[in-house]
Amino acid sequence: MDSRTQTPIHAVCFCAFLSLLLGLISFAGPLAITAVFTMSVVCQYIGFVTPIIARFIGGSEFIHGPFNLGIMVGTIF
Numbered sequence: 001m002d003s004r005t006q007t008p009i010h011a012v013c014f015c016a017f018l019s020l021l022l023g024l025i026s027f028a029g030p031l032a033i034t035a036v037f038t039m040s041v042v043c044q045y046i047g048f049v050t051p052i053i054a055r056f057i058g059g060s061e062f063i064h065g066p067f068n069l070g071i072m073v074g075t076i077f
Contacts, residue, residue: 022036
């Protein structure tokens with residue numbers, strides 16, 4: 001953490017470097033960049049489903065935050 005800006009500067013630099021490496025893969029050809037895009041979609045689904053699975057496996061009672069839909073949540077889901 002940077003003491004002046006209170007930001008995780010090392011994590012930001014690492015993500016920027018990783019993005020640069022993934023961008024360089026695009027020069028390897030269309031098959032390589034297609035694999036990267038496919039991997040990103042699969043990782044996105046894993047990232048979305050992980051908290052849902054953790055909620056069901058954990059078994060703890062869900063505590064609502066300051067904003068919730070109340071009774072309308074049944075209508076939407």
